[in-house]
Structure formats: structure tokens, C-alpha cells
Amino acid sequence: MKTTDSTPPETVPQQSGGAVRKEDGPGTRPREKKEGKALNVFSHGMLVLWAFMVVMPLLWAVMTSFKDDNAIFSSPWALPDKLHFDNWARAWTDANMSDYFLNTILVVGGSLVGTLVLGSMAAYVLARFDFPGNRFIYFLFIGGMSFPIMLALVPLFYVVNNMGLLNTIHGLILVYIAYSLPFTVFFLTAFFRTLPTSVAEAAFVDGASHSRTFFQIMLPMAKPGLISVGIFNFLGQWNQYMLPTVLNTDPDKRVLTQGLVQLAASQGYKGDWSGLFAGLVMAMLPVLAAYIVFQRQVVAGLTAGALK
Numbered sequence: 001m002k003t004t005d006s007t008p009p010e011t012v013p014q015q016s017g018g019a020v021r022k023e024d025g026p027g028t029r030p031r032e033k034k035e036g037k038a039l040n041v042f043s044h045g046m047l048v049l050w051a052f053m054v055v056m057p058l059l060w061a062v063m064t065s066f067k068d069d070n071a072i073f074s075s076p077w078a079l080p081d082k083l084h085f086d087n088w089a090r091a092w093t094d095a096n097m098s099d100y101f102l103n104t105i106l107v108v109g110g111s112l113v114g115t116l117v118l119g120s121m122a123a124y125v126l127a128r129f130d131f132p133g134n135r136f137i138y139f140l141f142i143g144g145m146s147f148p149i150m151l152a153l154v155p156l157f158y159v160v161n162n163m164g165l166l167n168t169i170h171g172l173i174l175v176y177i178a179y180s181l182p183f184t185v186f187f188l189t190a191f192f193r194t195l196p197t198s199v200a201e202a203a204f205v206d207g208a209s210h211s212r213t214f215f216q217i218m219l220p221m222a223k224p225g226l227i228s229v230g231i232f233n234f235l236g237q238w239n240q241y242m243l244p245t246v247l248n249t250d251p252d253k254r255v256l257t258q259g260l261v262q263l264a265a266s267q268g269y270k271g272d273w274s275g276l277f278a279g280l281v282m283a284m285l286p287v288l289a290a291y292i293v294f295q296r297q298v299v300a301g302l303t304a305g306a307l308k
Helices: 024-064 069-074 086-093 097-128 134-146 149-162 169-194 197-205 210-221 223-238 242-247 256-266 273-307
Strands: 011-013 019-021
Touching (some): 097 134, 097 169, 097 256, 149 169, 256 273
């Protein structure tokens, strides 16, 4: 019997009838590791690039708010030679940013509370109770999200004017609530459906009414969702410009977005760019602070629906 010095590699039969070399299995692992490593490097590189594109304009605006006008144009990317806090004082007093800031807090604070209370009550009923017209009302709220607000500006102006709410803080609050309710109901309806029904049923067995069950049991359980939708509404209402421009023409009741536009337009040929950047940073700081404080709750509220 004739033999050879080299033996063929051992093969393992497959269910399909073919054979595969044992040497082929381990050889694919380094290739998979290299592909996974390259994908991680690419994804991390894109995240770093995106973070740079987002953070750099914010840092540049904050840095520019402490420069004088000459330094802004002569050395826009250099650090300020000294901190010019008079830019902030000038924007706060001379440009009436303090009044605009107070008006914005009143409008956004009142509309945010009203939106969360009314939106959570409507979402709870739509998510927990079956009644004729339930789905119709739900899809009506969803349809409100797709309706462009630009198409409603003219009739909205006449409606608010006929109600005697034009150029008033409470009129603007009601419009903000109506503008934010569709998204709030849509978001919280899906969130209330993820909450366990056994807790509400136990409360009903103990004799609790529907209102007490909602406000003392279900609403505290929905805290992550309320914080998440509250942050989104806060961002949208704080940066709202179109609605107050149409419905709030009184100079004494302008909000921050109107004040920034007025500051940019009123400077004319004076070129008070340092004061303009200071006012911009003033309007930006509350939004950043709210997101930094509640970022964990926002993530928890967005992922709670997937952890049912």
C-alpha cells in the first residue's frame, strides 16, 4: 500500500452533503474582528465629527459674547483679551432683554403646565378606556401634528382678535397649549399603554375614584414620559417665533425671539455685535440648562416604551 508524507486535511461532513475544512472555521474570526473594528472606528469618528459641528458654534457664540466689536472682526477665532461683562449688562438693560426674558418665562411656564396637564389627561383616557370614537379622537390629534401652522396664522389671528386675546400673555399661552397638544397626546398615549394595569385595578378595588387614581397613582408612574415630552415642548415653545410675531405685536409684551430680532434690527449701522451675541447666549442658556439637568429622564422616557 502506497503512502505519502503529507496527509490531506480532515474534513467534516455537512448536512447539505458537502464537506468543509476544519482550517476554514478559525480563519474567519480575525476577518470578522477586523471588520467590526473598522465599523467601530468609522461610527466613533462620525460621532466625534457631529459633536464637533454642534459644540463649536455654541462655544464660539459664548466666547464672542465676551469680546468687543473690534475683536470680533479682527480676530474672530481668538480668545478674548479680557471678559467684557458690559456686553451682557448692555443687552440686559439697554436692549430690554430682561423684560423679554420675563415675558418668555410667563408664557412658556403657563403653556407648559397647561399642556402637560391637559395632554396627560386626554392621553390617559385614550390609552386606558374603550368608548365609541376613541380611535377617531386619537387620529384627530395625530392629524393635528401634520397640519402646517403657517396655514392657520390668518384665521388664528382673527379668532384670537375676536376673543379679545390679541397682544395678551394669556392669549399667547392658550395658543401655545393648542399648538403643543397633538404631539403631547400622541407621545403620552403610547407611554400610558406601557404602564401596568394591575396598579390601577388595585386602586379601584380599594375605592379610589378615577381622578384620584390618575393624579396620585398613574401620573407619578408616568414621570419619565412627562419629563421627556415636557423638554420637547419647552424647546419648541421657548424658540417659537412665528406665533408671537403674528399674535403679539405689543412692544411691551414681546418674548425673547422677538427681542433678539428687534435687537438685530434696531442696531442699524451701529453694529453692536457684542451685545447681540450676549443676548443670543442669554436666550440659549435656559435651553441648555434644562437639557443638561433632565437628560437622563429624557432618555428614560424615550426608551420606556421598549422595556414593557
